[in-house]
Amino acid sequence: QQQVKQSPQSLIVQKGGISIINCAYENTAFDYFPWYQQFPGKGPALLIAIRPDVSEKKEGRFTISFNKSAKQFSLHIMDSQPGDSATYFCAPLGSSNTGKLIFGQGTTLQVKP
């Protein structure tokens, strides 16, 4: 049951470049669209999230763009840094889901110095 599709699987970006990761979902009941960041040896941690009442949210170098009609949302990392090298997961959620996050397949980002 593939409700969430994340792409690309891996990404290599030069320092200072823009990293873009996409997430497509099927369930129209989703109303919370987070991105989690996971460093090696650590658990995932919430990076940034958006509600469907806005189309974009920016926090520092990280931006979420949300396209409700296309059922897609994406993470943009501006001025990518080697410290951003990590695995990123989308995990859309509906408010009735009692916290049952369904994670995307993950994108491993490597930022080269």
Added chain:
Amino acid sequence: DTAVSQTPKYLVTQMGNDKSIKCEQNLGHDTMYWYKQDSKKFLKIMFSYNNKELIINETVPNRFSPKSPDKAHLNLHINSLELGDSAVYFCASSQVNKAEYTGELFFGEGSRLTVL
């Protein structure tokens, strides 16, 4: 002060053995979870407890038995370990029952289980 802590961080054991992983959260959350992350980093929910009550039980072999003695603790016991059980197991917590449910999960650092 660690918000979600799990022990042990590493387990190496033989097939057929039984092992347990413990998890504690000091965030005051009402819901706790076990997730399994495989070698391809795919994260899949296994169980969830809300105030000590099992609310999510995905298709997991019954060799896996979660136990929640109170809402701050969630343990995972695995019987008759198999090679395919090798993975990283993450405990997580969230506050589900509140007016502004954010959906954010707080994860522990994981317990890497290797079955030989």
